[in-house]
Amino acid sequence: MSIRHSRRAGAALRRLSEEDPALGALSLWCAHRDSDERDQAAWTDGRSIFYGPGFEALAPHEQVGLAAHQVLHLALRHGPRAQDMQSRFGDRYDDELFNISCDAILNQTLVEAGHCIPRPAVLLPDLLKAALPEETKTSQWDAEGLYIRLQADSSRSGKGKGDGDGKGRGSDSSENARPDAAEAARQFARQKGFSSDLEPCPGPVEGDEDESPDASDWQDRITRAMEAGRSAGRGIGTLSQKFLDLPQVGLPHWERLLRRLISKALAQVPRPDWGVPARRWLAADSAARAAHGFQPAFQPSRRADCSRARVAIGVDTSTSIDDARLSLFAAQVAGIGRRTGAEVHILAFDTVVSGHTKMQGMSWENEIQRVDFARGGGTDFRPVIQSALEIDPSVIVMLTDLDGPCGPAPKVPVIWAVPQDDVPKPPFGKVISLAR
Known part of the structure; x- marks a missing residue:
């Protein structure tokens, strides 16, 4: 059973508005509900934020940080984006790994903004150190990029290729062997008490060339909220946007761009058929004959190229x-x-x-x-x-x-x-x- 307007999170949301005007503004666009369906403190299905019994057991400042975390999940559309990734990768999609990627970036954003989040927590620098030690920059990642990078490293690790000393990267017998990036990320997250708080929800329709209106709406809301935070001089509004996992409205995934370019190249362009007159010419010629006028210039019909692309x-x-x-x-x-x-x-x-x-x-x-x-x-x-x-x-x-x-x-x-x-x-x- 869920209550439409959360009583559990009321005080935390009011305090969030005072401490962080940007997140406070974004929270007004979110549906906050109490629910006893799970044991965990809070989670989202991409449409609403749910607060469980465990939320009340947290200290007030931790409640504020956790509410902020869920507001960012919703505002950054992690639910629809998870669904989009699921449609891209099919059976190879790992919802837990995508949730870990989202949480690492969000938690780092909130810490940079001065919020207190329940500890232990998955933070981006620690996740990179555990799973991708060769990566040192934390400002370049969005959730999709981090997820794909973790999966990519995993596929390379599992191939069993030699690394120059006759030992396979994926071999357990190697002295330098380590778990692949995805498994290392999962192990690290579990050590930090991670539990999935993100449920995929419907995202863009396959083949749709435009971003959904909801994505544009949230982009506008984030822009206005960040401006309010900058004006107030506190909260996430004071951060460079490089720390935010902002949805890339207007920048299509490469799959969509690839489909668009190839479809354009394969488009069948009608070609003139000089052996058959165009209907427009036949009508004009008939009218000219009836009026005893000049015969119009010949116009050929046009036919699609029948050769297979x-x-x-x-x-x-x-x-x-x-x-x-x-x-x-x-x-x-x-x-x-x-x-x-x-x-x-x-x-x-x-x-x-x-x-x-x-x-x-x-x-x-x-x-x-x-x-x-x-x-x-x-x-x-x-x-x-x-x-x-x-x-x-x-x-x-x-x-x-x-x-x-x-x-x-x-x-x-x-x-x-x-x-x-x-x-x-x-x-x-x-x-x-x-x-x-």
């Missing part, structure tokens, strides 16, 4: 793209093939083309996963582009880190899909980052 996918087998992102990329290619009906050709390459696989269209995901992407070697884009042009593609997509000679620009659109944000600018084509 083709997509050439070049996969750089020497690249540093991890298995998790390669699998996600493969799923996107499969979806594009299903929706467009285009022929999809996979070209594995390094300095030469080592494999050419034409997708049969029966079971896209399984077919792509069976393609052999042997790792290692240098990179040269000239042979693979030449091989792609031989199949007369509508578009060429290169999955690569862009470390190699490109050669002359082909006469078809080229999309470079790269695993990192900072890459050298190629002499031609459109670059999209797979980092998010």
Whole structure:
């Protein structure tokens, strides 16, 4: 049973408004309810914040910090974003790991703003030290980026590759072996008393090219609330926005951008058919004859190109793209093939083309996963582009880190899909980052 307006959190929310005008303003847009359905102190389903019996057992300053944590969960739309990640990764999505990523960033934000949160707690610097010790910067992360980074490190750790001394990274017998990043993050979070407080809720519809109105609404509310906090000189409003896991409205995930670019390249443009007159010309000619006027200039009809569109996918087998992102990329290619009906050709390459696989269209995901992407070697884009042009593609997509000679620009659109944000600018084509 839940009560529509929380009595348990009333005092904490009033105190939050006094201590942090930005969070106080955001809390007014949230539904706060009391619930006995769980033992934990507070949680959210992406639409409402629920306060359990454990909330009353906390000290007043901890109640304020926990309420602020839940308000940020709701304002930053972590519920819909979790659902969006679930639709992106399918069965490989880990809701606990995404919740840990969100909590680490939110807790760090609140600590930076001077709030007291219930301890022990998962903080971003400690999580990075435990799971990703090579990462030292804390200001570059959003929830999606941190989650993908943890998953990426896990897939690399589990591959059993040699690290130069004959020992596999994923081998338990190695003296330097450590748990993969995802498992290390989970172990660390459990040591800090982590319990899941975020339930995925419906996010953007698959294939929808626009952000939902709710995302824009919350972006506007956050902007106004942060301005109020800056004017008051206290709370999260005094922080640089780099500490906030702000939703990136207007910056689509790379999957959406990839679909848009390929769909545009595959669009069937009607071509003139000079053997058949256009209906408009027939009508104008008939009217001219009836009026004994001049015959209008001939206009041909236009017909769609009946030839089947083709997509050439070049996969750089020497690249540093991890298995998790390669699998996600493969799923996107499969979806594009299903929706467009285009022929999809996979070209594995390094300095030469080592494999050419034409997708049969029966079971896209399984077919792509069976393609052999042997790792290692240098990179040269000239042979693979030449091989792609031989199949007369509508578009060429290169999955690569862009470390190699490109050669002359082909006469078809080229999309470079790269695993990192900072890459050298190629002499031609459109670059999209797979980092998010």
